[in-house]
Amino acid sequence: MTQNYENLPQGSFDRIPRDTEQAERISKPSVSFWQDAWRRLKKNKGAIFSLILFGLIVIMALLGPVISPYEPNDQTITHANLPPKIPVIENLGIFNGVGTLGGKEIDLYEMKNVEQNYWFGTDGLGRDMFSRVWKGTQVSLFIAFAAAAIDMLIGVIYGGISGYFGGRVDDVMQRIVEILTGIPNLVVVILFIMIMDPGILAIIIALTITGWTGMSRVVRGQVLKYKSQEFVLAARTLGASDGRIIWKHLMPNVLGVIIINTMFTIPGAIFFEAFLSFIGLGLQAPDASLGTLINDGYKLIQYQPHILAIPAFVLSLIMIAFNLIGDGLRDALDPKMKD
């Protein structure tokens, strides 16, 4: 290698002087916390896939009942208990409208002279499962998002006040939370559902009545951690008001954990809604949520497994997607994991 130095053409190289000003220059554009988090999230295939999957489910939940030619609650008794039948795919031997009747495999559509196709089949009252499942998904997602939003609001305010003001305020507020968290969630939810008129609102209230305590604890912990740091002291020295310190200085730092916590509240709420419906404390007929659909389907599991399988599958997909998104966001937003 060394002998080649003489052969190098003159003038190919410039001498770079040491420049003290250049040494401090930032050569790459600075990346904000959120851009950084998004980059890390993008690397997580599971989370991105789940995000897309969840997007599709939301689109279907909104569009499904619209594109289906049948209303979710319209009953056509002559079309009851039809298995799923989807054109094109039926040629593959699945979703072809073949069901068992009296122990024999038979095309029920032909037998009952049904011209239409029911993509997800029909239930015992001849209602179209396709529009019912997506309508139910809509309701379940609405309940979960509303509950998570209320939890977040109460939790952030409560935890924020408790952590920020500290002292006696914090003591009293924390004692209350300690007692509330001691009460099992299951018990509170069931009791509250019983005193209220069953419905979407009742479920949301029951889910949020103690649900916010988890969020308030996390937020309080974070606020406690950050409020004693120098940047807050600096802001206070410069005369910033309490409100400004909370909103401009503490909030951006706490936002990460708030998002992560919410992402785990949502699947929890979806689960509880389905659970309540399953034990008979959920929505009342003819309203449908994924939970009530599963409950209805369960009664017919032996003869019409599709009525159970489809909503159960959608519910499971939503739960898996949310857990993966939550995991991905935690890894992306948690500064401790930053490498």
Added chain:
Amino acid sequence: MARYIGKRIIYMVITLALIATFTFFLMKILPGSPIASADKLSPEQRAVVEARYGLDRPLPVQYFEYMFGLVQGDLGISINQFKGAEVTDVILSRMGPSAQIGFQGMLLGTAIGILLGMIAALRQNTWVDYSSTIVAIIGISIPSFVFASMLQYSLGLKLGWFPVALWKDGFMSSVLPSIALAMFPLATAARFIRTEMIEVLGSDYITLAKAKGASGSEIAFKHAFRNALIPLITVLGPMAVAILTGSLVVEQIFAIPGIGEQFVKSIMVSDFSIIMGTTIFFSVFLILVILIVDIMYGIIDPRIRLSGGKS
């Protein structure tokens, strides 16, 4: 430590008193009478029935009687479902099956979960690791009642390996419900042990053990595994909650004569005293489990002197 335990027990008592008070008044506001077909009785008959069950006395008296009874373990009497049977007896008589499937589910779940998590950590970023992660995600995400109905349909109904429902074939009847309940502990344990093991495997004393010439399996079991196991105690609380919640629906699905099934049935027929009694029973159980878990953790791992409760 003693101060901490004392404090925790005081909180526990306050919480339980609140729950009991709350449920008592809730049941009183609820519409409907605890007496079956109350409308058909003449006022005199009603008065007799009410006097028999102490429903004619002023509310505060009833409340204090109820609370005194509670302290002595008396949960009242079931009026409409069991014709005057003691709620405590009803609950106790149904504890067996619930406890059995709960324990079996817990044991099965944590054992397989620990194994899965360990293998995943030792074979990090291989297909073993990925498939164990997938199992864990599925176990955490899919509700136990979906699992239960899937198991019932496939292994029970279609393949006929296990009884479809009912509590008639002894151990065989308990297999499917136990598996359904085991999924959550399995997933939680697998995830938890994997993370802990990876962390422990990266620590200095493992490097020392390697330098000392310890074999791979010795390091894995003697050094890494033992230390990874301790923090698993912290998730026992959530696991117990999940199993109890799951048991309500799983018992319903498999028609098991347990507490959960009774509870759901009582909700349907509004048997208030059973609902109240079971609610309090569940609360006591869960609060005790969480208390024991916290105390155990403090004793086993002295590095964590439970200062976490304060900050």
